[in-house]
Amino acid sequence: MALRHAVLAALLHGEYSGYQLAKAFDIGVANFWHALPQQLYAELAKLEKDGLITGRQVVQETRPNKRLFQVTDAGFAELETFAAAVSKPSFIRDDLLVKIHAADRIDTSPLIEQLDERASAAEARAGLLTSLLDTMRGVLDEEEYLRTGERIGPYLTCLRGLSFEREHRAWCLRTAAVLRERRQARAER
Amino acid sequence: MALRHAVLAALLHGEYSGYQLAKAFDIGVANFWHALPQQLYAELAKLEKDGLITGRQVVQETRPNKRLFQVTDAGFAELETFAAAVSKPSFIRDDLLVKIHAADRIDTSPLIEQLDERASAAEARAGLLTSLLDTMRGVLDEEEYLRTGERIGPYLTCLRGLSFEREHRAWCLRTAAVLRERRQARAER
DNA sequence: GCATCCTACTCAAGAAACTGACTAATCTCT
């Protein structure tokens, strides 16, 4: 029920095409929502039909034409209503954790590999988010930015994403170490 | 595609009925997967049909009868195959973060309230997970348990959940503080 | 003693998400 609101929130900070929105979802919005391009195109069409956003055609020479969307007053009102309503509990879904949950009964070698990969991926994303935060902050330091900066919303959600990635990385590395040690111990018995 | 594997992994550590499984999903498994009871009953039926689990009727005097399920050899094999395959990237989905992303453009008062509620909820869940970990660990200390304990899988996923709840709580409190300060500053202008 | 909660499930309808393929031009790298 709230992909529509995630899209509205993402469109608050400027005009986006569906394609650009898909990129934004891969970086910033991915910290709290995940959606495929097909879903976004469909949702943009619905939002426009419902008058919560408006699109305008932009003709390009060297690229295919595109449609840029911005939030209407009705769209702002919708977001306001949404923000005041109770939130659903957050949820995570993670394949790898399912596998780790079964670690007692299955071969852990592929798990260790995947944990290492995950740790690297988390590190990479953490780096990306760090530089994104740097860019948003500009010359201000973090305290100052949190007090006075514009676009505080995306900044705060990126902070959440960064903290998540760092914790995730730390857990992956520790878990991989634990499983390695136990594998070794079993081999020596 | 992997609710089935989450169910299999949850059933590894003893027999469960659908109803008990739903409870387990609210506590331990919720750290990495979320599902409603209806989904679980449906999935159990499918898993049984596919021969990955078997159920046996347990007649009860004072309670309605129930069916307890356990993983078959085919089920173990299926989990093994799943564990060796590549994992999908993990994903989060969080209403509240959507709202925070829009914090520049909407009334932040309901957000501050919801952040406080979330922080309390996260604290409560962290407490729950801490005592769950205590119980699993028994007399051993953590290092010792991680080296030699049984049921290391659930222990490790609970550790992930605990770390998540703690981080989530810290972020909620900090974000609420930031929004409060900015609201105050705006009121004084 | 009455209401509500808990155990234990089932069913059906509708909304949302995922999979995978397809178009079509341009730009980049080798």
Add this chain to the structure above:
DNA sequence: AGAGATTAGTCAGTTTCTTGAGTAGGATGC
């Protein structure tokens, strides 16, 4: 010069998830 990536989408089919209601007896609380 050709392969592959990038921009900018669209479409259809299937699976999965959510919403909401219903059944039924025993236990618990006020």
